[in-house]
Amino acid sequence: MGNRDGAVTPPSAEDGGTPRAATIRDVAARAGVSVATVSRALSGQYPVANATRARVQRAVRDLDYVVNAHARALTGSKSKTIAVLLSDIASPFYSRIAHGVEQQASAEKRLMMVCATHGDPEREVGLVEMLREQSVDAVVLVGGIVDTPEYRERMARLARLLDTAGSRLVLCGRPSPGEDLPVTVVEYENSGGAFAAASYLMDKGHRDILFLGGVGPDTTTQDRLDGFRRALASRDLSADEPGRILTGGNSRQFGYDTIRARLLREELDFTAILAWDDLVAAGAMTALREAGVDVPGRVSILGYNDEQIAQDLVPPLTSVSIPHTELGRSAVRLALHREDPAVASSQHITLGTHIVVRGSVREAARR
Amino acid sequence: MGNRDGAVTPPSAEDGGTPRAATIRDVAARAGVSVATVSRALSGQYPVANATRARVQRAVRDLDYVVNAHARALTGSKSKTIAVLLSDIASPFYSRIAHGVEQQASAEKRLMMVCATHGDPEREVGLVEMLREQSVDAVVLVGGIVDTPEYRERMARLARLLDTAGSRLVLCGRPSPGEDLPVTVVEYENSGGAFAAASYLMDKGHRDILFLGGVGPDTTTQDRLDGFRRALASRDLSADEPGRILTGGNSRQFGYDTIRARLLREELDFTAILAWDDLVAAGAMTALREAGVDVPGRVSILGYNDEQIAQDLVPPLTSVSIPHTELGRSAVRLALHREDPAVASSQHITLGTHIVVRGSVREAARR
DNA sequence: CTGTTAGCGCTTTCAC
DNA sequence: GTGAAAGCGCTAACAG
Numbered sequence: 001m002g003n004r005d006g007a008v009t010p011p012s013a014e015d016g017g018t019p020r021a022a023t024i025r026d027v028a029a030r031a032g033v034s035v036a037t038v039s040r041a042l043s044g045q046y047p048v049a050n051a052t053r054a055r056v057q058r059a060v061r062d063l064d065y066v067v068n069a070h071a072r073a074l075t076g077s078k079s080k081t082i083a084v085l086l087s088d089i090a091s092p093f094y095s096r097i098a099h100g101v102e103q104q105a106s107a108e109k110r111l112m113m114v115c116a117t118h119g120d121p122e123r124e125v126g127l128v129e130m131l132r133e134q135s136v137d138a139v140v141l142v143g144g145i146v147d148t149p150e151y152r153e154r155m156a157r158l159a160r161l162l163d164t165a166g167s168r169l170v171l172c173g174r175p176s177p178g179e180d181l182p183v184t185v186v187e188y189e190n191s192g193g194a195f196a197a198a199s200y201l202m203d204k205g206h207r208d209i210l211f212l213g214g215v216g217p218d219t220t221t222q223d224r225l226d227g228f229r230r231a232l233a234s235r236d237l238s239a240d241e242p243g244r245i246l247t248g249g250n251s252r253q254f255g256y257d258t259i260r261a262r263l264l265r266e267e268l269d270f271t272a273i274l275a276w277d278d279l280v281a282a283g284a285m286t287a288l289r290e291a292g293v294d295v296p297g298r299v300s301i302l303g304y305n306d307e308q309i310a311q312d313l314v315p316p317l318t319s320v321s322i323p324h325t326e327l328g329r330s331a332v333r334l335a336l337h338r339e340d341p342a343v344a345s346s347q348h349i350t351l352g353t354h355i356v357v358r359g360s361v362r363e364a365a366r367r
Numbered sequence: 368m369g370n371r372d373g374a375v376t377p378p379s380a381e382d383g384g385t386p387r388a389a390t391i392r393d394v395a396a397r398a399g400v401s402v403a404t405v406s407r408a409l410s411g412q413y414p415v416a417n418a419t420r421a422r423v424q425r426a427v428r429d430l431d432y433v434v435n436a437h438a439r440a441l442t443g444s445k446s447k448t449i450a451v452l453l454s455d456i457a458s459p460f461y462s463r464i465a466h467g468v469e470q471q472a473s474a475e476k477r478l479m480m481v482c483a484t485h486g487d488p489e490r491e492v493g494l495v496e497m498l499r500e501q502s503v504d505a506v507v508l509v510g511g512i513v514d515t516p517e518y519r520e521r522m523a524r525l526a527r528l529l530d531t532a533g534s535r536l537v538l539c540g541r542p543s544p545g546e547d548l549p550v551t552v553v554e555y556e557n558s559g560g561a562f563a564a565a566s567y568l569m570d571k572g573h574r575d576i577l578f579l580g581g582v583g584p585d586t587t588t589q590d591r592l593d594g595f596r597r598a599l600a601s602r603d604l605s606a607d608e609p610g611r612i613l614t615g616g617n618s619r620q621f622g623y624d625t626i627r628a629r630l631l632r633e634e635l636d637f638t639a640i641l642a643w644d645d646l647v648a649a650g651a652m653t654a655l656r657e658a659g660v661d662v663p664g665r666v667s668i669l670g671y672n673d674e675q676i677a678q679d680l681v682p683p684l685t686s687v688s689i690p691h692t693e694l695g696r697s698a699v700r701l702a703l704h705r706e707d708p709a710v711a712s713s714q715h716i717t718l719g720t721h722i723v724v725r726g727s728v729r730e731a732a733r734r
Numbered sequence: 735c736t737g738t739t740a741g742c743g744c745t746t747t748c749a750c
Numbered sequence: 751g752t753g754a755a756a757g758c759g760c761t762a763a764c765a766g
Binding site for chain 1: 758759761
């Protein structure tokens, strides 16, 4: 043989120019069959003589051939890709959800794209446009937002646009934008978790409980606050006395600063803290330790999200666990099988949360 | 107007079937120009009459048109995508590097794909094949490996394959597979960090230092151990006395179990621990606390990686900081601009590490 | 079982 | 400035 037959030149280092990647035509030429046969032999979904298949596979190996996913997507209009949008990959909350998305995507033979929005709704929309260009199989939007009419319209529009392109919008950890929209919603018992947490503290005799952290207007904070309020109300306590609800930030620093200021300014007028998340709790614990306030002897703390850090604080933090990984997995599973009767009816689910008991909560001291 | 002109039917909810996404032809028809003109108007790189451009843009908006990235990639053979392979997205180490990759990818108008290898070299190769199908602009492989001749051959092959496809292999936090390969390598001062850490402990008077953690054969552990050994040797101490180097795992649990067993079995024959990472350090600290050993009063601990958790341990952990984000950013930057004379010569760089001093190291007590 | 051929949606010469 | 037409690499009828 040799590559001087003129018809098709397989890539070779010798023919002068930069070697290019092999195409299906190179494989066909080398195997002595037509491109259609190569396509069939490779798809596996079509009867091909064993001998032919073997020759094709041989040629594929010799040439290090791989199909061009773009050409394939162009024909089939499926890209075998899932996209997930979150504000920040480095955050444990989001990266654990992404982990779940990846697991399921991988199980469904899909690749995953990850995009960071930095919490900017406009950037979110811009990214969805880019992903629409990619005709991804699903776009998963993760994390709380500020729930306004504009938000709902924005989501409704994106949902329809993606639907038209054969893709699916998934809202994960944020509310549904309305009825009868082509959208998959995967939530978790956010308010319920806060309700359970506050109830747990009250079961331990606590009556003076602080709600600490959360930016404020976003749905995540609103829902947790809602659960907190409901729990207190169910025992005839009011959450809305002054100084009880301390929102305004969601960082470790915010937890630290806020509790520190509180301790300097006033007497210790609370016996427990329900923190917006474990990081805020960590900050609060540091402030309490520095002020010589014993945790959990004098003040109990309950975190939210049950992150890695909860185990390593001193004392280990009791926290509300949310099903990060399962959220991601469900998002992908429901979106991809939305036609499947088994899940078609459950395109809006809410996963449960539970309290992981460690060492940061104790019976309230008698005041 | 109306859609009965027969030539081209713009997508519309009224024409019976499922509405499909608009294509460049729909836009052309609506704007009353040719597809070539639409393409030019949208690319912006070609003279088009202002009036025409406006009409095209109008049509684009009316139809919610976005280009099909696959069709574009098919012509141009560029996909505007960067891929990163890591063992686990949920790990803070990897997710912080991914964060850097995302930052730079985003700055360079690229999307990012993230794939999890679960530390399996075969899966890694399989994923690179999948990514080759996608003709991604670069494939970033992150994290230590077991450095064998097979590894080097594997990487050499992937590097050539990707190069042929116009893509670029980037090795991040792992060694170069050899000279004269089309590959970008971005490392960090791994051994140097351990050297500095051990030296810092010895400066504080410590002589009996444990190296705790690391799986063993992987390059990350080997490099850190190497730095540890070199530092001790530079002060005429030997790292290889029995019981000094405790590898075999890299989890919090491993740190806890190993130190606990050590304390039960023997007297406290060390004054400092250099931990493989912050998680191992956290485990060790818990074991020490439970045994009533004061940290840092009796035993000093130094971590590695400077993760979030380091701040929240009690005492806060002194740790070796590695430039996670910058590793990811550099990986993308160097790969994309490899032709650019400014960086063409620096396709193998090593970023520095430094010690972040907190509260877990103190002068050694006189024995 | 296998080959031929017509696109998928776009960019890019080459004409006008 | 703009249009016509030739592919990019692949899949999916449609013939044999």
